[in-house]
Amino acid sequence: MSGPPEAGWLNLLIGLLQGVQLQLLRVLDALGLVAHAHGQPAWPWALRLSGENLLIDLGQARRLGLTVVLLSAALLVLVLALLWRRRRVWLMALATLLVVAAPWPEANVVLVPAYPTSFQSSPTGFTADSIERGRGLYTAQCVACHGTDGRGQGPLASTQPVWPPNLSGPLLWRRADGDLLWHLLNGMRDRRGNTTMPGFGSTLGDADAWALIDFMKAQGAGESLRAAGLWTQPIAPPDMTVQCGSKPPRRLGSWRGQRLRIVATGAEALPLLDDPRLVTVTLAPDAGASASQSGDCTVASPAAWAAFSLIAATTQLAGTQFIVDRDGWLRARGEPGKGAWSDDDLLCRTEQPPSSGARPLAPDGLGALIARMDAEPVRFVKGGFVH
Ligand code: HEC
Known part of the structure; x- marks a missing residue:
């Protein structure tokens, strides 16, 4: 990274x-x-x-x-x-x-x-539902300029006073979320004060704009995976409601501090053995497809399935596994049908990938991956601030 x-x-x-x-x-x-702006205290200075x-x-x-x-x-x-x-x-x-x-x-x-919203943080919790809401809005209002993949190649891009930026690059991570919100709702101007990006404050509510930011981040992660083979910016797993047996439902985010393995169910999924090093959550596209055994933790949600597909840049999510570290960052992806974890599955790294290429991590691939993940925690920098 x-x-x-x-x-x-x-x-x-x-x-x-x-x-x-x-x-x-x-x-x-x-x-x-x-004063308050957009539901949170407003930064009073320029x-x-x-x-x-x-x-x-x-x-x-x-x-x-x-x-x-x-x-x-x-x-x-x-x-x-x-x-x-x-x-x-x-x-x-x-x-x-x-x-x-x-x-x-x-x-x-x-x-x-600075803007009144510069120090505001997203109230959405980066949920799968919010990402889905953002997806719909993005398709309707943003694709024309920013393109379906967010790389800024929409049909209207060339007619803009400046070229729309690549939203899958580091831009979204360099900006404070509050500044992104302001730009979405109020637009952007060049040095001479001419509008470059239109403001959407009259058509989008605050929740819509935050949802768009969630969607753009998830899409950006998928696009960077497509382009570089890595999640070049740290990304969290979309939050969702998990059902563990007959216990009351809980949020995925409530496991922060423990490692998670999220497994998209499907024909190609490997049989899963209980592993004391991880909490395993199975993900299904809908309630019918969930093959949960009692006691298992499962999510059956089309929105969650779609959000993980977006981040993994795939239309064939079934059988894919994800590993989340203790700090709540998505770190590794195991592709469907793959027998063992290897160094190459670590997609969110803190240093340059080792030059030795894909070598299985002996003796226990998953163990070695976990050891590396723990030894190299993600230092998340957002808007220039370390979180
Ligand atoms: C008419 C074309 C157009 C449309 C429609 C449009 N954008 Fe933009 N957008 C731009 C341009 C041009 C820029 C670059 C502006 C600049 O850097 O001055 C930009 C910049 C951005 C940025 C970067 C902001 C920053 O802080 O640098 C984001 C994020 C963004 N757009 C999101 C969106 C979203 C989300 C939508 C849909 C709600 C949208 N845009 C619709 C043209 C458009």
Whole structure:
């Protein structure tokens, strides 16, 4: 997975920026000082601190980091000055010196335009139903420009002032979800203020726009699998309602912290042995097709079947297996009819694929895959912020 530099201090700095801004918004909201937009507190300023630019411009990130450290020191010295009257003048001078000496970063790198929705997060939970809802809307309203596969080759693409972007590239992951929402509902403009992407605020509700974002991510994952043979951006399994025997139904997402194996039922599916390392969930396209034994965990849902087909970029899902890691990311896919797991099945990686190619992982392919998955957790960067 093409990741940003692995510098721990950069993660810390970016996390700090995001945390401080989010907390500030929460405090202002609790005090009743901010308006609401699209159902969530609205960011009240036209600018925000940018995580995504810091990932690209390490030099500016270093300057910002150092500035934060020096300003914190200056603040400390000021507090000291208040308490220590005899040395106050000297301490004040020192604090001023620290502020002046700080290598302030360039404002246009650190600050970027913000929208009221910039810090909003998706309320959908990335469910199979939401992806399906998005699929219908996408087909009706977006295909003309963005194309059926989201690569920007729709029939109207060439008549646009700028070419529609490839939605299966890193774009959707680079942007904050809240910024995507704003662009969908309000459109986009070029530097001269001319519309480039039309806004859909008059035809789409908030839930529609969030559903479209879910669909575009699922489709983007499938397209990257088609093009690169990998899920180049981390993707979660679509959430869905799971029935385990006669127990009350629960959400797939409620197993976070445990590894999951999701098996699409079908003629070609291998017999499944219980495996203590994983929770096994079988997926069926409809209630009639589900071959559940009592105690098994099953999902019978056309929406879930379609969503997994989209992410796996296949029309023949039956017999496909998926492995989800403890952090809730889809990591591996076993193709139908394949006997053993191999290194090549790991589709969401944190480093370059090993050059040795497809070799079965002896002695226990699944065990080795799990070991690698656990040893190389996904570091998810969204909108420049590490989650
Ligand atoms: C009339 C053509 C057209 C239609 C219809 C259209 N788009 Fe776009 N879209 C564009 C163009 C052109 C851009 C690039 C705009 C730019 O970069 O300034 C774009 C950009 C985008 C982006 C990237 C946003 C970003 O943050 O950079 C997303 C996501 C997107 N469109 C989604 C959609 C969805 C979802 C629909 C359907 C509801 C849709 N578009 C309908 C033309 C269109």
